[in-house]
Amino acid sequence: MRAAFKLLLSLLAGFLCTGPVDAAPRIKPARYTLTAAQTWHPNPPGRGRFDASALLLQPDGSLLTVNDKAPGLFRIELATNGTAALVALPEAFTAAQLAPLANRKSGPYDCEGLARDDRGRIYVSEESERWILRFDPATKTVEPLAIDWKPVQKWFSSDRNASFEGVAVGGDTLYVANEREIGRLITVDLATLKVTGSFQVTPIGLPARDVHYSDLSWFDGELWVLCRESRCVLRVDPASHKVLAQFDYLDLETSPENAYSHPYPYGFVEGLAVDAKNIWLIVDNNGFPRVADSKDRRPTLWRCERPDRK
Numbered sequence: 001m002r003a004a005f006k007l008l009l010s011l012l013a014g015f016l017c018t019g020p021v022d023a024a025p026r027i028k029p030a031r032y033t034l035t036a037a038q039t040w041h042p043n044p045p046g047r048g049r050f051d052a053s054a055l056l057l058q059p060d061g062s063l064l065t066v067n068d069k070a071p072g073l074f075r076i077e078l079a080t081n082g083t084a085a086l087v088a089l090p091e092a093f094t095a096a097q098l099a100p101l102a103n104r105k106s107g108p109y110d111c112e113g114l115a116r117d118d119r120g121r122i123y124v125s126e127e128s129e130r131w132i133l134r135f136d137p138a139t140k141t142v143e144p145l146a147i148d149w150k151p152v153q154k155w156f157s158s159d160r161n162a163s164f165e166g167v168a169v170g171g172d173t174l175y176v177a178n179e180r181e182i183g184r185l186i187t188v189d190l191a192t193l194k195v196t197g198s199f200q201v202t203p204i205g206l207p208a209r210d211v212h213y214s215d216l217s218w219f220d221g222e223l224w225v226l227c228r229e230s231r232c233v234l235r236v237d238p239a240s241h242k243v244l245a246q247f248d249y250l251d252l253e254t255s256p257e258n259a260y261s262h263p264y265p266y267g268f269v270e271g272l273a274v275d276a277k278n279i280w281l282i283v284d285n286n287g288f289p290r291v292a293d294s295k296d297r298r299p300t301l302w303r304c305e306r307p308d309r310k
Helices: 002-018 095-104 150-155 250-254
Strands: 030-033 038-043 063-067 070-078 083-088 111-116 122-126 131-136 141-144 164-170 173-178 184-189 194-199 213-219 222-227 232-236 243-248 269-274 278-283 301-305
Touching: 038 070, 063 111, 070 111, 070 122, 095 141, 111 173, 111 213, 122 164, 122 173, 131 164, 150 184, 150 194, 164 222, 173 213, 222 269
Parallel strands: 030 243, 038 083, 111 164, 164 213, 213 269
Antiparallel strands: 038 301, 063 070, 070 083, 111 122, 122 131, 131 141, 164 173, 173 184, 184 194, 213 222, 222 232, 232 243, 269 278, 278 301
């Protein structure tokens, strides 16, 4: 009897330690390293400083970006010799289109994120005012979306430079990246302009309280998140909010031929676009020169072949 009782206790302890036999194992996200297949240094339109702060890959394959020092859209015209031209698009986010907002705007425009919906409308996040501006090519008008941010206001910083840094559109959902203090990804229903939720995704090996988000991209039903401080890109399931894969680019950004001469510990990559074969990254170098060429203060654009598709 005593031996049977001991056997029963042993079996019970084993069950309690192992848990249910059908428990699903936790699978770690795949992790990759990005390398540049091609590099460009886009030439600004004119002699002024150009802080490239977003990337948008159009259906026709062209790339758009914004300058966080002034409103407007710019097409990146790629050349084969490692250079590119930043060409202003005359029909979008013009002074005339923005004139009705003049009495509501304090200070210069700080344009950051860039996205496109299925109707071809272009979205820009304006950081200093926490605006989401939408350009409609059919009407040639720009409007600030009337979104009530109260449900997620607890995540907002009083610092006007720690605000909306990236946007993406997936179907009827607008994704907005609250950059830092505290980093948060916000979802908005485009039909109702209501905030539907928020969440945070964290790079592998970084259990920090805060994560710096600097851009978002939507491709093939998935959300892609650029983490500037951690120097990586995350591929995220938009339904479960799980990180499916991580793409590190620390060595790419900090290599002697690519690095910029600046005193800050965090990264400067602020633009992300994704397609079936590539991950595109652009650097907002904040006017600092490259280490390899102290006279070159242009941004850098990289095309990285997706290692998860090889």
